[in-house]
Amino acid sequence: MVRDDVGPKVTFNHGYENESRFVEEDLNPNASSFYSLLSNAKEPLWSGCTKHTTLSAVSQLLNVKLKYNLSESCFVRLLEIIKNMLPSDEIYLLTFIE
Numbered sequence: 001m002v003r004d005d006v007g008p009k010v011t012f013n014h015g016y017e018n019e020s021r022f023v024e025e026d027l028n029p030n031a032s033s034f035y036s037l038l039s040n041a042k043e044p045l046w047s048g049c050t051k052h053t054t055l056s057a058v059s060q061l062l063n064v065k066l067k068y069n070l071s072e073s074c075f076v077r078l079l080e081i082i083k084n085m086l087p088s089d090e091i092y093l094l095t096f097i098e
Contacts, residue, residue: 046087 027035040054052060061082065075 046089 037055040058041056043054044050045052045054045057061075061079064070070078
């Protein structure tokens with residue numbers, strides 16, 4: 001099915017020596033950013049935090065922003081207030097949203 005979609009120009013490596021090998025390419029900036037965000041799914045919001053990861057906190061905050069139609073300036077101010085309430089070693093949430 002994949003071959004049908006991408007066409008006959010693509011060579012797939014099945015482990016045979018006579019077939020071309022795949023060459024790993026560097027990730028484009030968007031993909032690198034995406035994989036960086038995915039790594040935050042496992043990273044606690046601050047050391048010792050067991051209830052939230054960086055990704056869970058950001059997703060919940062963005063959900064509130066959308067649900068209540070908060071302006072960007074209101075949302076940024078809310079993040080600044082939350083940041084001041086958290087321990088000093090927390091991840092600054094604003095950097096993941098911008």
